[in-house]
Amino acid sequence: MNNLSYLLKQGFSSIWKNRLMSFASLCILTVCLLLVGLSGFVMLDCGIILDNVSDKNEISVYMEDDADINHIKDVLNSNTLVTKVRYISPEEGLESMKNQYKDQTELFESLPYNPVPPTYMVTINDLDKIDMAVGQFQVIQGVYKVNAPMDFAGFIEDIRNTFTIVGIALMLSLGAVSIIIIANTTRISVFARRKEIAIMRIVGATNSFIRTPFFVEGMTVGLLSGFTSWILTKVIYEGVFGLFSESLGMWGALGMDNIIKFSDVAVQTLLVYCAAGALLGAIGTVLSMSKHLKI
Amino acid sequence: MVELKNVSVHYKEGVDALSNVNLRIEKGEFVFIVGDSGAGKSTLLKLITREITPTEGRVFVNGYNLTNIKKSKIPYFRRSVGMIFQDFRLIDNLNVYDNVAFVMRVTGQSKRDIRHRVPYVLDLVKLTDRAKAYPNKLSGGEMQRVAIARAFASDPGLIIADEPTANIDPGLSYDIVRLLREINKCGTTVVMVTHEHSLVEYFGGRLISLKSGEIIFDDVVGGAGEDE
Numbered sequence: 261m262n263n264l265s266y267l268l269k270q271g272f273s274s275i276w277k278n279r280l281m282s283f284a285s286l287c288i289l290t291v292c293l294l295l296v297g298l299s300g301f302v303m304l305d306c307g308i309i310l311d312n313v314s315d316k317n318e319i320s321v322y323m324e325d326d327a328d329i330n331h332i333k334d335v336l337n338s339n340t341l342v343t344k345v346r347y348i349s350p351e352e353g354l355e356s357m358k359n360q361y362k363d364q365t366e367l368f369e370s371l372p373y374n375p376v377p378p379t380y381m382v383t384i385n386d387l388d389k390i391d392m393a394v395g396q397f398q399v400i401q402g403v404y405k406v407n408a409p410m411d412f413a414g415f416i417e418d419i420r421n422t423f424t425i426v427g428i429a430l431m432l433s434l435g436a437v438s439i440i441i442i443a444n445t446t447r448i449s450v451f452a453r454r455k456e457i458a459i460m461r462i463v464g465a466t467n468s469f470i471r472t473p474f475f476v477e478g479m480t481v482g483l484l485s486g487f488t489s490w491i492l493t494k495v496i497y498e499g500v501f502g503l504f505s506e507s508l509g510m511w512g513a514l515g516m517d518n519i520i521k522f523s524d525v526a527v528q529t530l531l532v533y534c535a536a537g538a539l540l541g542a543i544g545t546v547l548s549m550s551k552h553l554k555i
Numbered sequence: 556m557v558e559l560k561n562v563s564v565h566y567k568e569g570v571d572a573l574s575n576v577n578l579r580i581e582k583g584e585f586v587f588i589v590g591d592s593g594a595g596k597s598t599l600l601k602l603i604t605r606e607i608t609p610t611e612g613r614v615f616v617n618g619y620n621l622t623n624i625k626k627s628k629i630p631y632f633r634r635s636v637g638m639i640f641q642d643f644r645l646i647d648n649l650n651v652y653d654n655v656a657f658v659m660r661v662t663g664q665s666k667r668d669i670r671h672r673v674p675y676v677l678d679l680v681k682l683t684d685r686a687k688a689y690p691n692k693l694s695g696g697e698m699q700r701v702a703i704a705r706a707f708a709s710d711p712g713l714i715i716a717d718e719p720t721a722n723i724d725p726g727l728s729y730d731i732v733r734l735l736r737e738i739n740k741c742g743t744t745v746v747m748v749t750h751e752h753s754l755v756e757y758f759g760g761r762l763i764s765l766k767s768g769e770i771i772f773d774d775v776v777g778g779a780g781e782d783e
Contacts, residue, residue, distance in 0.1 A: 263663050456646050462604070463709070464634035465661040467627075 263469065271476020274449050281445040282481055288441050289485035289540060290492070292434030293533055297493045299427030305519040306420035312518055318346075319393060320407040321380040327402025329378055335400050336382055341393045344383040350376045377404070435540060442481060442544025443551075446474050450552045457553070471553065474545050482541025486534035493529065497522050556582040556713060556744050557603060562612030564598050564768075572598035574768045576612070580746060582712065585739045587755045588748045590765035596748045599765070600717055603746070604636060605629055617712050634662050637706030637714040637743075641721035643698040645690040645705075651677065652686040655704045662709055676704040680734060696727035700734065707738055714738065716747040720754065729780075732758055 275282045336345045353376035358368050384393050390408050397406045460470050557580040564572040573595045580586055590596050601607045602614050605621045614621040617635040645654050652673055659669045677683050680700040690698060699719055706714050720728035732754055739745045755762055759778020764771050
């Protein structure tokens with residue numbers, strides 16, 4: 261117990277003695293964890309939005325005002341990809357829009373006529389063939405426009421893929437930089453304490469006794485970075501989340517209201533951030549000690 | 556206590572530092588080791604402290620076979636040996652008390668033991684009133700006394716003094732040897748390497764002389780100055 265408190269004290273005092281390098285390590289590690297963490301959140305949120313969009317895999321088939329809606333219904337029902345066809349009259353369509361944009365009712369009041377066309381909402385059985393289905397629906401006589409939710413899904417998918425690549429690239433590059441910086445901090449600590457270390461060896465200090473303060477130093481910087489980046493992630497994420505919440509009328513329809521709330525995952529995120537920070541700190545320390553502290 | 560059997564050390568550079576050395580130092584002895592530069596004194600000390608292993612032969616110290624000791628056991632072996640260097644090797648940012656206590660802390664001794672032992676050894680080396688002074692405020696002689704106190708703090712069975720009088724005023728050299736002899740009287744074996752033949756002539760005792768890696772003299776010589 262005596263030893264443990266002594267070793268912890270040595271580790272903490274070493275952070276203060278090398279405060280410039282420790283601060284640099286802390287900043288780099290914080291930025292690394294923050295960017296990787298935010299990328300992770302974006303990836304997860306994109307996944308949730310994609311799931312929502314997939315759940316609403318209805319294709320909107322808008323028809324001309326004078327179209328033969330029964331004929332179109334028959335054509336749609338005869339398509340092997342179609343599982344369900346639901347008719348929405350122009351009146352129902354307008355009502356639905358009014359409900360969706362409750363805050364902007366004046367937009368609808370000033371309309372000289374109902375601009376919503378008669379629509380069939382078509383559910384298909386294979387999402388992978390949605391492009392084919394859209395192509396087939398577009399050529400039906402009386403159909404003037406076909407909207408597929410997968411245009412938006414494709415956009416979200418692109419965002420998710422981009423953030424996955426960016427997240428992995430950031431994790432690898434900034435992780436490596438963090439490890440190098442921490443390793444360098446440890447090297448400087450070893451150099452600053454070289455006389456002490458030499459005496460420790462002579463008088464019979466064990467390897468673990470000599471190395472523990474450096475671990476304490478590296479892992480403390482890692483933990484502090486984890487905590488700092490967690491706070492920054494919370495502030496940034498909740499800020500962005502707040503922006504979406506304010507305009508949920510629009511975003512809610514796209515499934516944005518289901519994205520992760522930071523408060524729901526705050527504890528888990530804190531643990532992951534601190535564990536990742538401590539792990540990076542430990543790896544940097546081990547690498548440095550294996551090179552500069554051969555006992 | 557210390558035994559070397561047919562020990563030879565050949566360095567990679569082709570230097571034969573020690574050649575077929577046989578040596579036995581019993582518990583409680585005080586031994587001077589002398590020799591010119593390159594005679595093999597440093598190599599001998601490095602063998603005894605297990606900084607190096609012999610190319611041939613076997614080394615036993617304080618019951619440890621240093622030729623095939625496990626790496627993990629080396630720290631525990633070193634706790635049984637106190638080291639004193641000519642350049643003192645004190646930690647600059649620790650005061651006299653903490654420099655001495657440092658050894659006990661790193662070897663896991665309790666606070667209570669440290670509180671009892673450190674004042675005792677500081678009294679032995681007559682530095683009680685300098686306990687709070689930092690190394691940069693001490694004279695060479697005082698620094699070496701701190702180093703002796705540190706070596707003796709863990710009550711080792713063997714103290715190795717590597718030219719402990721080399722960096723202090725000649726007049727104080729005698730005080731340092733007197734201090735080491737006092738520690739020796741407590742039952743601790745002392746092996747002191749020195750260039751100063753005048754000290755050997757003055758104090759007398761067992762003298763081992765090395766030349767070109769071989770022991771050329773090993774016997775007890777009489778001292779002109781003080782009796783045991």
